[in-house]
Amino acid sequence: MSQEHQKAGNDRQSVLQLNKPQGPLTGYRVLELGSTIAGPFCARLMADFGAEVIKVEPRTGDPVRNMGRHADDVSLYAASILRNKRLISVDMKTIEGQNLVRELMNKVDIVIENFRPGTLDRLVGLDYEDIKKDNPGLIMVRISGYGQSGPYSPRPGYGVTCEAVAGVRHMVGEPNLPPARVALAVTDHLTAVYAAFGAMMALVDREKTGIGQVIDASLYEAAFSLMEPHVPAFEQLGIVPKRVGAKLPNTAPNSLYPTKDGEYVLIAANNDAIFRRLTEAMGQPELADDPRYSTQKSRSVRVDEMDEIVSAWSRERTGKEIEAVLLEASVPTSRVYTIEDIFTDPHFREREQLVEMPHETFGKLTVIGVAPKLSSTPGAIYQLGGEVGRDTRSVLADLLDLDELRIAELESRNVVYSVEMEKNVYVGK
Numbered sequence: 001m002s003q004e005h006q007k008a009g010n011d012r013q014s015v016l017q018l019n020k021p022q023g024p025l026t027g028y029r030v031l032e033l034g035s036t037i038a039g040p041f042c043a044r045l046m047a048d049f050g051a052e053v054i055k056v057e058p059r060t061g062d063p064v065r066n067m068g069r070h071a072d073d074v075s076l077y078a079a080s081i082l083r084n085k086r087l088i089s090v091d092m093k094t095i096e097g098q099n100l101v102r103e104l105m106n107k108v109d110i111v112i113e114n115f116r117p118g119t120l121d122r123l124v125g126l127d128y129e130d131i132k133k134d135n136p137g138l139i140m141v142r143i144s145g146y147g148q149s150g151p152y153s154p155r156p157g158y159g160v161t162c163e164a165v166a167g168v169r170h171m172v173g174e175p176n177l178p179p180a181r182v183a184l185a186v187t188d189h190l191t192a193v194y195a196a197f198g199a200m201m202a203l204v205d206r207e208k209t210g211i212g213q214v215i216d217a218s219l220y221e222a223a224f225s226l227m228e229p230h231v232p233a234f235e236q237l238g239i240v241p242k243r244v245g246a247k248l249p250n251t252a253p254n255s256l257y258p259t260k261d262g263e264y265v266l267i268a269a270n271n272d273a274i275f276r277r278l279t280e281a282m283g284q285p286e287l288a289d290d291p292r293y294s295t296q297k298s299r300s301v302r303v304d305e306m307d308e309i310v311s312a313w314s315r316e317r318t319g320k321e322i323e324a325v326l327l328e329a330s331v332p333t334s335r336v337y338t339i340e341d342i343f344t345d346p347h348f349r350e351r352e353q354l355v356e357m358p359h360e361t362f363g364k365l366t367v368i369g370v371a372p373k374l375s376s377t378p379g380a381i382y383q384l385g386g387e388v389g390r391d392t393r394s395v396l397a398d399l400l401d402l403d404e405l406r407i408a409e410l411e412s413r414n415v416v417y418s419v420e421m422e423k424n425v426y427v428g429k
Helices: 003-016 038-048 076-081 095-105 119-124 128-134 159-165 186-209 219-227 230-237 272-282 285-289 296-300 303-314 319-328 339-343 346-350 392-400 404-412 419-423
Strands: 029-032 052-057 085-090 110-113 139-144 214-218 254-258 264-268 333-335 354-359 363-368
Touching (some): 029 038, 029 095, 038 052, 038 076, 038 110, 038 139, 076 363, 085 392, 159 219, 186 219, 214 219, 254 303, 264 319, 319 333, 392 404
Parallel strands (some): 029 110, 052 085, 139 214
Antiparallel strands (some): 254 264, 354 363
């Protein structure tokens, strides 16, 4: 290897890799074959806690690279959701690409995929039971719209469509307007958490049995889990819940209230003790003794009336003034933060939820922090997501023991792709 080529590789590694993976999953290896959000986020959770995650992408990249904002033609979303991963590019539509993926499956503890049911089996030419013959401890995490069975399983599914099927979309928005969209990938992320939780349970079981299993996580079931209180209520009482907007049904005051400076504050005086503290902070303690408002039950039938009283008070003050007064009185409240507010809030910094990391294009990039926090074996961010094929050569050399000539031959036929192909650089074993 020439000194120039060696320096190119070293410079890239010095920018991208600050520390080695750490956390309770250190020593476990994960193969991520998923795309877009649910699969990559599930794998990102594992990577944050030390798992060696190998992400397989086509040469065109995961579609998540086209989502969110870009700067200097770099996907800012991908820099975060692909962090802590080894990024390789394999054409799984070729026979040799399929063979490489099958070989990698034999080298890992967990495989994560979120194709439509049956797609991966067709791509690699093997189903889970066949794969287990060579790797009996393999845990297969399968994320799909509607699950691996049932009449809807063949349907294509995104989080938004599955929210509609699960009844969640019916619950979002103002009661006098059509159902609204939550402008975040809530269902994808929730499904990913369920999938990761399932994988952890399977790892615990494997410690006892030595045998892996399949985790069947579906978007619609993750969304439907949010409907938990409404299932028995419909079965027993026939109640079909409806959109309620910012209010909490049968509870007041608990809503968004307008402020003098055009913002909104969330005030949640859910019980009588908190309501009394609220009225004292408002300078209207008599409300807590008024039989129309003194109990949660009496307020529950006068929600609109109660909200008007609180709104009249909040409109005379700025959001920060309200927040200061009510927090001093131990009343749960908060201004409705924007992302700009979050970047200036000391709590997010203190809790390491805004983490600055080195980035090869921007010098540094702030990404969301690790959650949850573990006292003895915390997770960490050691490397941001990067270019498609950043780690193709090193993974094929390290895991499959392929030499430089073999990797170069696969590259020449577009079975695999690496960033070094564009630079004519060899970075092998």
